[in-house]
Amino acid sequence: MIEAHFGESPPFSIGVEEELMVLDAETLLLAPRAAELIAAAEGSRLPGTLKGELFASALELNTDVCGSPDEAAEALLELRAGAARLAAERGLRLAAAGSHPISRPEDEEIADEPRYAEFVAYAGVSARRQGVSGLHVHVGMPSADACFHALEGVLPWLPVVLALSANSPYVAGGETGMQSSRAEVLAQLPRSGAPPAFASYADWEAFVGRFARLGIGADYTRFWWDIRPHPKFGTLEIRMPDQPTALAVTVGLTHALRDLCARVLDQPAPSNDPAARGIYQQNRWAAARFGLEAELIHPDGESTARASELAAEIAGDRLDTSRTEAERQLEVGRADGLEAVCADLVVRTLG
Numbered sequence: 001m002i003e004a005h006f007g008e009s010p011p012f013s014i015g016v017e018e019e020l021m022v023l024d025a026e027t028l029l030l031a032p033r034a035a036e037l038i039a040a041a042e043g044s045r046l047p048g049t050l051k052g053e054l055f056a057s058a059l060e061l062n063t064d065v066c067g068s069p070d071e072a073a074e075a076l077l078e079l080r081a082g083a084a085r086l087a088a089e090r091g092l093r094l095a096a097a098g099s100h101p102i103s104r105p106e107d108e109e110i111a112d113e114p115r116y117a118e119f120v121a122y123a124g125v126s127a128r129r130q131g132v133s134g135l136h137v138h139v140g141m142p143s144a145d146a147c148f149h150a151l152e153g154v155l156p157w158l159p160v161v162l163a164l165s166a167n168s169p170y171v172a173g174g175e176t177g178m179q180s181s182r183a184e185v186l187a188q189l190p191r192s193g194a195p196p197a198f199a200s201y202a203d204w205e206a207f208v209g210r211f212a213r214l215g216i217g218a219d220y221t222r223f224w225w226d227i228r229p230h231p232k233f234g235t236l237e238i239r240m241p242d243q244p245t246a247l248a249v250t251v252g253l254t255h256a257l258r259d260l261c262a263r264v265l266d267q268p269a270p271s272n273d274p275a276a277r278g279i280y281q282q283n284r285w286a287a288a289r290f291g292l293e294a295e296l297i298h299p300d301g302e303s304t305a306r307a308s309e310l311a312a313e314i315a316g317d318r319l320d321t322s323r324t325e326a327e328r329q330l331e332v333g334r335a336d337g338l339e340a341v342c343a344d345l346v347v348r349t350l351g
Contacts, residue, residue, distance in 0.1 A: 004231035013140035014072045018061045019133035023093045028342035030110035031057030056109040069254040095345040098168025098242030099184040101338045105131025132182035133243035138235035139261045148201035153264025156299035158240040159283035163307035165241035166291040167325040179291035179326040191223045199276045235318035245348045252318035291324040
């Protein structure tokens with residue numbers, strides 16, 4: 001049995017993880033110095049923590065448990081500002097986006113931790129390509145069964161969330177032709193994309209336990225699905241969005257995901273339909289390729305709709321459903337070059 005803490009925090013409480021990039025202030029290229037910022041933040045009174053990631057240039061901002069998306073927004077504003085201040089004192093800048101427009105991921109330094117060295121040895125080039133950044137939103141769940149119910153109900157909407165958040169059109173100095181190249185890069189990992197169509201939370205638990213028993217995946221955090229239960233925190237962890245640049249987009253997505261979880265739990269549990277995973281895969285690709293212009297199969301499986309139309313159903317008036325941040329990057333890059341894109345990301349990260 002996996003240790004679980006569902007129901008120990010209020011239902012639909014929020015925890016947010018943002019993955020930011022540490023840049024050299026002069027070149028605006030990735031700088032492998034996140035560990036310096038983490039060390040400098042120790043003992044500070046920030047409303048959360050700074051953590052490292054696979055790449056030494058990646059800085060993760062984690063809020064504490066928050067009672068609402070608005071409370072999480074206040075924490076993230078302070079975390080971004082505090083981290084940026086520490087960076088500036090060291091000749092560094094921070095940028096939030098799904099990928100760095102210029103730096104080549106395979107050339108970047110891996111963080112000096114045994115677990116990351118082990119992962120790179122196992123996953124090889126697919127690990128070295130993971131120089132991408134995402135937004136992870138944890139939503140508190142009242143029980144394990146409710147978590148599984150919410151997972152299956154939210155899953156069909158995740159391609160819409162991806163379309164809304166698309167913010168990684170460049171990799172290694174070139175246009176990729178994808179609005180979210182991050183989604184494509186993540187798909188290269190083992191145990192990625194949508195989780196299998198389990199019959200119950202207990203089935204998920206048994207599946208994860210089998211991998212651990214066979215020595216393939218140490219625990220459920222080694223499953224890099226777009227959405228997964230996180231029993232240690234008592235949450236459903238939604239990992240689909242690209243990392244937004246504007247904090248307002250992070251806040252809007254957090255509201256949308258929290259409300260979506262509440263909505264699906266008010267409805268009957270979805271039927272177990274393995275064929276739905278095929279629809280999900282098609283929609284995931286289309287959203288990554290075309291963003292809000294993607295033509296998606298409706299989550300009900302019976303019609304098609306533009307991603308922007310479906311986005312309006314879950315975003316309300318909190319998010320712009322006509323234009324992605326990826327489109328802004330492309331406009332700036334085509335007009336003024338990729339250094340201008342990097343500069344724009346730095347400014348808007350603090351804006």
